[in-house]
Amino acid sequence: MNAVIPIQAAGRGCADAPVLKERGQREVFCGLTGIIWLHRKIQDAFFLVVGSRTCAHLIQSAAGVMIFAEPRFATAIIDERDLAGLADCNEELDRVVTRLIERRPEIKLLFLVGSCPSEVIKLDLSRAAQRLSGRFNPGVRVLNYSGSGIETTFTQGEDACLASLVPSLPASEASAPPELMVVGTLADVVEDQFARLFKQLGMGPVRFFPPRQAGDLPPVGANTRFLLAQPFLADTAHALQARGAQRLAAPFPLGVEGTTAWLQAAAASFGVDAALFERVTAPARERAAAALARQRTQLAGKSIFFFPDSQLEIPLARFLSRELGMALTEVGTPYLHRSHMAEELALLPEGTFLSEGQDVDKQLDRCRAARPDIVVCGLGLANPLEAEGLTTKWAIELVFTPIQGFEQAADLAELFARPLVRRARLATPPTRTAAVAAGSPQPEAQPCN
Ligand code: SF4
Numbered sequence: 496m497n498a499v500i501p502i503q504a505a506g507r508g509c510a511d512a513p514v515l516k517e518r519g520q521r522e523v524f525c526g527l528t529g530i531i532w533l534h535r536k537i538q539d540a541f542f543l544v545v546g547s548r549t550c551a552h553l554i555q556s557a558a559g560v561m562i563f564a565e566p567r568f569a570t571a572i573i574d575e576r577d578l579a580g581l582a583d584c585n586e587e588l589d590r591v592v593t594r595l596i597e598r599r600p601e602i603k604l605l606f607l608v609g610s611c612p613s614e615v616i617k618l619d620l621s622r623a624a625q626r627l628s629g630r631f632n633p634g635v636r637v638l639n640y641s642g643s644g645i646e647t648t649f650t651q652g653e654d655a656c657l658a659s660l661v662p663s664l665p666a667s668e669a670s671a672p673p674e675l676m677v678v679g680t681l682a683d684v685v686e687d688q689f690a691r692l693f694k695q696l697g698m699g700p701v702r703f704f705p706p707r708q709a710g711d712l713p714p715v716g717a718n719t720r721f722l723l724a725q726p727f728l729a730d731t732a733h734a735l736q737a738r739g740a741q742r743l744a745a746p747f748p749l750g751v752e753g754t755t756a757w758l759q760a761a762a763a764s765f766g767v768d769a770a771l772f773e774r775v776t777a778p779a780r781e782r783a784a785a786a787l788a789r790q791r792t793q794l795a796g797k798s799i800f801f802f803p804d805s806q807l808e809i810p811l812a813r814f815l816s817r818e819l820g821m822a823l824t825e826v827g828t829p830y831l832h833r834s835h836m837a838e839e840l841a842l843l844p845e846g847t848f849l850s851e852g853q854d855v856d857k858q859l860d861r862c863r864a865a866r867p868d869i870v871v872c873g874l875g876l877a878n879p880l881e882a883e884g885l886t887t888k889w890a891i892e893l894v895f896t897p898i899q900g901f902e903q904a905a906d907l908a909e910l911f912a913r914p915l916v917r918r919a920r921l922a923t924p925p926t927r928t929a930a931v932a933a934g935s936p937q938p939e940a941q942p943c944n
Contacts, residue, residue, distance in 0.1 A: 588607075
């Protein structure tokens with residue numbers, strides 16, 4: 496008997512809802528940002544950005560300086576050159592890579608990451624990767640992808656990186672039994688929780704992509720069924736499907752509902768018994784629901800406005816409205832992938848204002864007019880909006896923090912509750928009673944000088 500999805504959409508939700516499409520100035524980070532979480536995940540990979548000093552500054556300030564460990568990312572700075580200088584550029588790149596691989600024998604996978612300066616665009620990094628892979632094979636595989644900020648958002652760096660890895664995945668046997676692949680970077684703690692749940696459900700083998708070690712790439716073929724753990728992996732999904740894998744349609748594993756439906760999609764596909772599914776997932780679901788009930792008291796009735804940034808906006812909006820009672824003022828997303836988002840859109844409340852792309856000034860005007868209780872946006876917009884009295888949450892924090900799964904549902908809600916609590920504290924001066932209760936020193940009456 497197959498498990499039954501217990502989650503009900505009210506009508507068709509936003510499945511056919513109109514979407515405001517905007518194409519104007521955008522305020523987003525570039526795809527190089529993905530290196531920060533990808534290099535932590537694939538523990539023997541190195542990311543060599545081929546870029547400018549700006550790229551080097553971005554990576555350095557976003558990732559911080561590693562004091563005790565040698566970093567596994569760096570920037571090869573390409574200065575202004577004409578086309579005649581490109582031969583030297585390739586030689587220089589080869590020299591840098593050779594020195595790096597000689598010095599760092601633990602590196603098994605090297606990504607040459609392209610950027611947007613015109614000097615870099617002129618360089619053929621895929622050729623360079625092939626040439627260097629041939630030279631260092633089989634010890635080190637060299638691949639390339641673009642993290643350029645032209646027409647991309649910061650999470651697309653991961654999509655480009657994983658899509659570049661798909662051709663390297665080994666082919667599975669034609670007669671192999673079905674396997675599940677979970678696609679998208681998850682914090683190790685979250686990955687371990689999901690692996691335990693799949694095991695208790697009797698499902699396996701289950702493989703995670705990207706893997707923690709470059710030598711542990713999951714096989715792919717017609718027997719592969721994959722679940723997207725992140726909503727920004729359109730190219731990766733396409734590349735896996737081109738290799739015969741089948742995507743399991745599901746909402747994303749955010750909150751109790753999303754995680755249940757996500758696990759359920761895999762369980763149904765692998766014929767897991769409904770009673771077993773209930774037995775395995777009920778304890779974690781109940782714990783998460785109880786923890787969310789506490790956060791709900793802070794968040795219910797509060798309004799939220801999403802600027803387009805991470806592509807996590809629609810699943811987050813679904814979670815915040817359905818499980819925490821928040822009101823959705825506008826849900827902006829940089830791109831709307833209709834088929835990957837179908838299950839999410841069906842769960843959004845009817846009438847939600849959806850927008851795709853950005854014309855930042857117009858969107859700022861809508862946000863100011865709406866005066867939402869909290870705004871989710873990029874770093875560039877957060878400070879000006881805070882200065883105008885709005886409460887903000889940085890979108891990037893939602894990618895750096897483990898938020899998927901039952902055990903993280905309350906932590907995810909808290910990420911939204913915390914700025915509201917902080918704002919409320921700032922707005923309310925402590926009363927004498929509160930100060931006494933907190934054991935604070937009592938202000939003495941001071942004579943005026
Ligand atoms: S890739 Fe482009 S947008 Fe990103 S840091 Fe480099 S120059 Fe800036």
